[in-house]
Amino acid sequence: MPTISGATWPDIPERFTPAKMDFGTRKIMNLDSLYSELTIKTGAKLALLVMDGLGDIAANGSDSCTPLEAAKTPNLDALTQTSAQGRMIPVAPGITPGSGPGHLALFGYDPLEFQVGRGVIEALGLGVELKAGDVCARANFATLNPKGIVTDRRAGRIATEVCEKLCAKLSAKVKKIGDVQVIIKPGKEHRFVVVFRGKGLEGPLTDADPNREGLPIPTVSPRDPKSAAQKKTAKLIADFYKEALPILAKEKPANGFLMRGIAHQPEIPTFEERYQLKPACLAVYPMYKGLAQLVGMDKIEGPQNIREQFERYVAEYDNYDFFFIHYKYTDKYGEDGNFEAKKKAIEEFDAALPILLEKKPDVLAITGDHYTPCAMKGHSWHPQPVLLTSAYSGSDKLERFTETGANMGSLGVFEAKFLMRQMQANAKMFDKFGA
Amino acid sequence: MPTISGATWPDIPERFTPAKMDFGTRKIMNLDSLYSELTIKTGAKLALLVMDGLGDIAANGSDSCTPLEAAKTPNLDALTQTSAQGRMIPVAPGITPGSGPGHLALFGYDPLEFQVGRGVIEALGLGVELKAGDVCARANFATLNPKGIVTDRRAGRIATEVCEKLCAKLSAKVKKIGDVQVIIKPGKEHRFVVVFRGKGLEGPLTDADPNREGLPIPTVSPRDPKSAAQKKTAKLIADFYKEALPILAKEKPANGFLMRGIAHQPEIPTFEERYQLKPACLAVYPMYKGLAQLVGMDKIEGPQNIREQFERYVAEYDNYDFFFIHYKYTDKYGEDGNFEAKKKAIEEFDAALPILLEKKPDVLAITGDHYTPCAMKGHSWHPQPVLLTSAYSGSDKLERFTETGANMGSLGVFEAKFLMRQMQANAKMFDKFGA
Numbered sequence A, B: 001m002p003t004i005s006g007a008t009w010p011d012i013p014e015r016f017t018p019a020k021m022d023f024g025t026r027k028i029m030n031l032d033s034l035y036s037e038l039t040i041k042t043g044a045k046l047a048l049l050v051m052d053g054l055g056d057i058a059a060n061g062s063d064s065c066t067p068l069e070a071a072k073t074p075n076l077d078a079l080t081q082t083s084a085q086g087r088m089i090p091v092a093p094g095i096t097p098g099s100g101p102g103h104l105a106l107f108g109y110d111p112l113e114f115q116v117g118r119g120v121i122e123a124l125g126l127g128v129e130l131k132a133g134d135v136c137a138r139a140n141f142a143t144l145n146p147k148g149i150v151t152d153r154r155a156g157r158i159a160t161e162v163c164e165k166l167c168a169k170l171s172a173k174v175k176k177i178g179d180v181q182v183i184i185k186p187g188k189e190h191r192f193v194v195v196f197r198g199k200g201l202e203g204p205l206t207d208a209d210p211n212r213e214g215l216p217i218p219t220v221s222p223r224d225p226k227s228a229a230q231k232k233t234a235k236l237i238a239d240f241y242k243e244a245l246p247i248l249a250k251e252k253p254a255n256g257f258l259m260r261g262i263a264h265q266p267e268i269p270t271f272e273e274r275y276q277l278k279p280a281c282l283a284v285y286p287m288y289k290g291l292a293q294l295v296g297m298d299k300i301e302g303p304q305n306i307r308e309q310f311e312r313y314v315a316e317y318d319n320y321d322f323f324f325i326h327y328k329y330t331d332k333y334g335e336d337g338n339f340e341a342k343k344k345a346i347e348e349f350d351a352a353l354p355i356l357l358e359k360k361p362d363v364l365a366i367t368g369d370h371y372t373p374c375a376m377k378g379h380s381w382h383p384q385p386v387l388l389t390s391a392y393s394g395s396d397k398l399e400r401f402t403e404t405g406a407n408m409g410s411l412g413v414f415e416a417k418f419l420m421r422q423m424q425a426n427a428k429m430f431d432k433f434g435a
Helices: A031-038 A074-080 A099-106 A118-125 A160-173 A228-248 A271-275 A286-294 A306-319 A329-336 A339-357 A416-426 B031-038 B074-080 B099-106 B118-125 B160-173 B228-248 B271-275 B286-294 B306-319 B329-336 B339-357 B403-407 B416-426
Strands: A046-051 A083-089 A135-144 A150-152 A180-186 A191-197 A256-264 A279-282 A322-327 A363-367 A384-390 A412-415 B046-051 B083-089 B135-144 B150-152 B180-186 B191-197 B256-264 B279-282 B322-327 B363-367 B384-390 B412-415
Touching: A046 A099, A046 A339, A046 A416, A074 A083, A074 A339, A074 A363, A074 A384, A083 A416, A099 A118, A099 A286, A099 A416, A118 A135, A118 A191, A118 A256, A118 A286, A135 A228, A160 A180, A160 A191, A160 A228, A191 A228, A228 A256, A271 A279, A279 A286, A279 A306, A306 A322, A306 A339, A322 A339, A329 A339, A363 A416, A384 A416, A412 A416, A412 B412, B046 B099, B046 B339, B046 B416, B074 B083, B074 B339, B074 B363, B074 B384, B083 B403, B083 B416, B099 B118, B099 B286, B099 B416, B118 B135, B118 B191, B118 B256, B118 B286, B135 B228, B160 B180, B160 B191, B160 B228, B191 B228, B228 B256, B271 B279, B279 B286, B279 B306, B306 B322, B306 B339, B322 B339, B329 B339, B363 B416, B384 B403, B384 B416, B412 B416
Parallel strands: A046 A322, A046 A363, A083 A412, A279 A322, B046 B322, B046 B363, B083 B412, B279 B322
Antiparallel strands: A083 A384, A135 A150, A135 A191, A135 A256, A180 A191, A363 A384, B083 B384, B135 B150, B135 B191, B135 B256, B180 B191, B363 B384
C-alpha cells in the first residue's frame, strides 16, 4: 500500500494499488469429488417424479394461468404444506434442452459435461440396448433421382410397415462391415436408427444429409479433424453406404437414406457409483427407459400408466433406494398446444399420487425436465418448478405447487444438476464439511 | 461454409455446423483480483453480526414456524423497513458446513479454496494462538493393552482435571522434538490438542487413530506421498510418539493417545489486505476468536454477552473499519433441539440491538453461518437468511426478517462468500468496472 510522505490516508476516494490482474488458470475443486467424499449410505428411500414438460407460461397476461395453476390438485396441495419449492435451470440461462440433457441434469450429471448425441437418444428411444462406445445415427429413408440427388428427404413419408420391411431387408444383408456389427431398427414412418458396434469407433461426425432436397448425400467427416477414431468411423459410414444403397436401388420411393446426429455413447459414471443409491426406472416410453439405462438404472418393465407405475413403486419399495418415475403426458399435450389436455394430465397424475404416498419415500422431488408451454408447442428454456419434501425440507408455507409458488420458495433458483445433491442432503447422505 | 458439388447452401433455417466441443482449459478471471483492483477506501464502517446457526425449518407443516418467525423482534422488524434480504449458500448446494468453512465464507474466503484442518479448528477452539505453518492435531487419551492394542479410544472418558494433569506432565517433559516446538493444550474430558511449531512442516497426514478398538495405533503418513514436507512432518509425529508414550506408560487408564485431523494452518491472505478494512472481532467463544485470528482480525477481549459486545463496538467504533460480532446461543440451542431457548436467544439479541444502533454502521449485515434446525439438532445445508442495510441497500418492503421473508428479498440466493463483496459495494468501496 502506498504511503504518501508518511501522511495519513486522505478521505477522498483513493484507489488501492492493484495486484496484477490475474487471468491465469486456477485450481478449482471438482464438486463431484467433494460430494463423493462426503457421501454416507443411510438406507433412505428417494423418489424423483418427473412430469415431463410440466412448466408453462401464463401467456395471456396476469388474468391467465398455467395448466398447473388451473388444475385441481388436492394431493399436491396437501403435500405442499410440508414442502420446499424452487426453480431449476435445465442447462444454462436461455438454453432449451432436449429430453437427453433435460434428464441427465435431473439425474445429477452436468449436461454440458456429459453430452449424448441425437443418434444415441433416438436409438434409446427405439429401445436399443446400447453399450458404451456404440456409434448411433438417426436415419430416414429418402428418394434419390438417378444422379443421386435427394428429391424427397422423407420418401413420401412411407408407412411404418414399409419402413419395417426395408429395415429387415437391410439387416439381413448388412450384418457387419469388416468386424463392426451393424444394428438397424425401424421407427415410425420413414425413420430408423443404425447402430455400429465395434472397437475404436467415435463420434461426432458431420451429417450424411443435405438438409434439403436438390443436393446429393454429403460424405460424412469427423467433427474433430485430428481424431483418428472419428476418421475411421467416417470411413465406416462411407463403406456402409456402399453396401446398403445398392440393396435399396430398386425400391420406390425409398431408394436411399440419410443419416444425422452420428455420435457414440459416451462413458458415463453409473448412478449407483455416483450416489451410493441403487436406482430403478419406472417409465412407459422407451426414450426415458433408455436415458435411465445410460446411467445404469434398472428398468422395471410392465406398468403402462401412472397408477400402475406408482403401484409398482410400492411393490418394489424394498428393492431399490432411488426411483425415477416418468410421466409423459404433460409434455405431449404441451407439444400439441392443448391446454385442457395438459391440465387434465396434471389432474390424472395428482389423482394417482396417493398410491405412491402409501409408502412415502424419505425424500420426494416432483418436477419437470423442462417447460413445454402450450403457447409454444415445444420445449422451452424457462426454469422449471420443483417441489421437494422430506423430514428436513421444512415448509415454505405455500398453498400450492405452481410456477408462481416456486418463485417464492426457499430453494431459490438453482441448476437442475444440483437437484440430486439437494435430495441426498435431505436424505442426510452428506457428512459435515469441515469442523 | 462447405459447398457440395458446387451447389450453394439453402436459406432455410439450418443448424450452423458446430465447432468441435471445446472442453480445454479456459483462463478464468480470478474475481478476487478484480475486486481488489476496483477497491476504493471510503472510510465507511461495516458490521457483520453473526447469529450462529440462526436459520431453521418449519418442521411441522405450514402451520408451524421457525424460532426467528416465532420470536418477538421489534428492533429487527424496524430495521427491515430499510433493508434488503436474501439467502446465502454456505458452501455448495446440499453441503453442511462446520464452523470453520461457515465463517471463512462469511469473511469472504471461498471455503473450498481455503480449507482448514480439523486439528487447526480444535486448536483455535481451545484458544491456542496459531501461526501460519503450525501443524495441529486433535488428540485424545486412550487405553492400550500391553501389546499396544487400543482397548478404549477414550480412556474411559477421564475427567477434565485428569486430562489437564496429563497434558501438563507431557508439556513439561516434551517441549521440543529436534528444533520443533511442541504445544500441548487440554480440552474437555479425554480431549486435547498438540501443536508443532517449526520450519518446513506441512499437513495433511493420515490419522494416528485406528478409529476403532482392537487395533494398534497406526503410523501416520503423508496424504500426498510426493510431499517432502509432509514426510518430514510424519517422521516428527512418529518421534513425538516415541518420546511421549513412555511418559504415560504407568498411567491408568490413559496410558496412550490418538491423533487425528493433522494439518497445518494454511497461508491465508489477511482480511485487511483483501478488503482494505481494519477488522476487529467481538466474540465470546474461543473458536470464533480463532477463526477471526486466522484471517488477521484484531481480537477485542472482555465482553461476555451480546450487550457487552455491542457496547464495546460503540466504544471501539473509531478504531476499526469492520466489526465481526459473533453470537453463539442461536446455534447452541439449535444443537440442543430447544426451540423455546433458541427463540429467546433471538429475542435477547434483538433487545440488545439498539445499543449497536446508537452508532449505526454505514453497512450492517445480520445473518448466520449456517442453519442449525432444532428438528435436526445439528448444522444443515439450507441457505441461511441474510439482512443487509445501508444507505444504498434499498428496502424490500418486507415486514420482518425471517426465512420466508428472505425468500422474497432482492438479494436472491447467492454464495455466502460474496456477502463481504455485497457489503463493500454498499460501502461504495468499488469503482465502476469498465466505462
